[in-house]
Amino acid sequence: MPSLAIAVTEYEAAGIAVAALQAGPQWFAIRTRSRHEKRVAEDLSEKAVPVFLPLRQVERQWSDRRKVVDTPLFAGYVFVRIEATASGRVPVLQTNGVIEFLGVRGIGIPIPEAEIAAIQTVVRARVEVEEHPFLQVGQRVRICGGSLDGLEGILTAKDGRKSLVVSIDLIERSVAMRISGYRVEAVAGQTCQTRAG
Numbered sequence: 140m141p142s143l144a145i146a147v148t149e150y151e152a153a154g155i156a157v158a159a160l161q162a163g164p165q166w167f168a169i170r171t172r173s174r175h176e177k178r179v180a181e182d183l184s185e186k187a188v189p190v191f192l193p194l195r196q197v198e199r200q201w202s203d204r205r206k207v208v209d210t211p212l213f214a215g216y217v218f219v220r221i222e223a224t225a226s227g228r229v230p231v232l233q234t235n236g237v238i239e240f241l242g243v244r245g246i247g248i249p250i251p252e253a254e255i256a257a258i259q260t261v262v263r264a265r266v267e268v269e270e271h272p273f274l275q276v277g278q279r280v281r282i283c284g285g286s287l288d289g290l291e292g293i294l295t296a297k298d299g300r301k302s303l304v305v306s307i308d309l310i311e312r313s314v315a316m317r318i319s320g321y322r323v324e325a326v327a328g329q330t331c332q333t334r335a336g
Contacts, residue, residue, distance in 0.1 A: 159164050162221045164189070164227075165249040168241040168310045173237035176211040182234045189220035191255065193262045212268065213312045216241075218255060223247075241309050252307050253291075256283040257305045261314065279326045282318065291326055294318075 169181045180192040193212035198205055202220035213218075216230040228247065231237060240247030263269060264286045282303065293304040295315065303323070306313040 162243070164222055165222050166191070166218050166246040166252065166255045167223075168250060168307070169217050169219060169231060169247075170238040170241060171215055171217055172238060174214065176215070176217055179217050179234055179333045180237040182236070183219060183231065186230050186234070188231060191218040191220070191259065192256050195262075195268055197253070199258045210259070212314060213307070213310060216310050216312070218250065223249060250307060254307050257290055257292065258307065258314070260287065261305055261316065266316050270312075270314065280323045281326050283322045283324055284312055285321055287321065294323060 147331055167178075173183045176192055180190045183190045194209040195212050197205050197210050198207050219231055221231065228240060228255040231240070239245045242248035266287070278294045279291060280303065281291045282288060290303070290305070293306065293313075295302050301323075303319050303321075304313045304317045
């Protein structure tokens with residue numbers, strides 16, 4: 140198995156900040172062929188590659204019926220947790236339906252653990268989400284209390300409704316969820332502040 144030193148050399152050659160690398164597996168985004176996300180996730184799981192494909196339920200209307208189906212939250216993308224080495228990337232790239240790793244020269248750039256954890260929290264909580272344009276600026280907030288306690292994102296308002304936007308920077312995709320009924324505070328400290336009654 141190639142060492143971390145070899146992986147560092149590959150990333151330096153591609154102009155990627157070596158500080159982003161850590162020893163051990165990290166999350167990476169891969170682009171898939173259109174409508175191949177589920178198949179790619181299944182094939183990677185069969186290869187024992189840790190994979191995360193966030194899904195949401197959407198009601199679809201056909202001419203004769205309506206049906207609730209699971210669709211990818213981020214169409215065209217699947218997340219894998221692998222070593223940042225060529226031997227970690229090759230089995231992924233050899234999977235049918237995989238186009239490339241997202242990043243410089245197809246090597247891939249690690250996604251911060253906190254960004255993946257935020258999306259996993261949203262998926263586990265089964266809250267209703269909708270696609271949202273990617274945001275780079277805005278007020279960063281944290282939900283305090285309830286099933287989403289500690290979840291951080293960007294606070295937005297649309298038609299008087301407040302939403303929390305959770306983003307994955309590398310793929311420039313975000314999801315928004317309504318947060319009415321949740322207490323939200325600006326991210327300044329490490330944890331939500333409890334308020335005396």
